[in-house]
Amino acid sequence: MDQAEVLKEKVQEGFMVEGIDDMNEEYLKALKQTLTIVGDTELLSVPPLLTVYDQAPTLNNKITALAIMQDEIGHAHIAYRLLKDLGEDTDGLLYSREPNRWKNPYAFDFQLSNWIELGVFNALFDRAGYTLLGDAGQHTSYGPWRRALVKVDKEELFHLRNGEIIMRSAMKDPELRGKVQEAVDWMFIMALEFFGVADNLKSRSQQIEYKLKGKTNDELRQTWLSTAVPFCESIGVKVPAHYDEETEKFVLDVPFPCKFDVENKKWLFDQPDTWDNVIKRFKARGPQNQQFVERIQQGAKELEKLRNEAVS
C-alpha cells in the first residue's frame, strides 16, 4: 500500500495525526488549505461587523459585539498558529497577500447596512461556522486542531445566540420587523453557499477521505437548515426552505444556486445558476474585498513605513 492508502485507512479507523511525520504530502496540503480557509474566514468576519458596530442601540450591545470580534480574531490566531507549526509563513499570509487571494466566504466581502444585519450575520453566518467547525471538532483526524476547536465551539455558540437575541427582539418592534426580513432575504442563501459545491458534483473529497472533516457539504447544509429554519419560523421570519416529511430533509423553495444582484444585495430567483459560475463569482470576490483586507494589513504596513523612515 502507498502512503495515501495507509493514512486514509488509519484515520478512518480513528488514528490521530499529531505531526508532520504522520502525514503524506497530500494530507499536509489539504490540511493547510483547510486551515487557511478557516483562518481567513475568522479574521475577515471582523471588518463587516466593524462597519455597523457603532450603531449598537445600547452600550451592552456594543460591548458584546466587540467581544465577538475579539473572539473571531482569537479563532483566526488558532488557525494561523497551527499553520505556522506546519511551516507556513503566517506573517507573509497576513500582511503580504493580495486581497483576491484570501479564502474567506464571499458573504464577508459586503458592508453591512444596519445593526439588524449584524444580528442576522451572527445568527446565520456564525451558525454556518458553528456547523462546519463543530463537525471538524468532532471528526477531524488532526489532533492539534481538534483540541483547539473546544474554545471555538463554545464561543461560536455564544455568537449565534447573540444574533438570535437581536433578531427576536427586533421582530417585536413594528419598525424593525421589515429590516430583519430584508436582511434574511439576502443572507439566508449566502449562508447556504458557505458549505460549497453540491455533493453530486464532487467526484471525491480529500477532506473527507483524510477525515479533516466528517460530513459532506450537503449533509452540513442540512445540519445548518435543521436549526436555522425552525428558529426563523419561530420568530415569524419567512425563509425560502421547508421540511419535507417524505424525504425527511429540508428542501429549498427557490433555485439554488442562483444569480445574485451585487448592487442591490438581492437574489435573482428567476435566474438559476451553476456551481461553476458561483465559484467564478467567489474568485472574482465581492465589493469590499480589497478595502477589508487593506483594513487588516493597514497597521502592519504603516508601522513598517515608519520604521523605514526612522532608519533612513
Next chain:
Amino acid sequence: MIEQLEKRTTFDVFTRIKRGDNLVHIGTIDAETAELAKVYAAYTYDEEDWVEMCVVERNQLNWVKKPKGLFAGKGA
C-alpha cells in the same frame, strides 16, 4: 518583513480551569519577551476563568518521548 517580528519566539501556553483539574496545553503565543507572552496569553485565551496559566518558551521544553511518526523521515 518587520524587524521586530523576527525577534519573536514561540511560547506554549498551559492552563488549569479549576483546582484539581489537569494542567492542559491550550495553544501558543509568539512574543518578544516572556513578560509580553504572559500578557498576550491572558488576552488571547480568555475563554475560561482559569485558576492557573503559564507560558513556556518552546525551546525550553526538553522532550523525553514523542509520538513515533507514521512515516518518520519518509512522509511530507
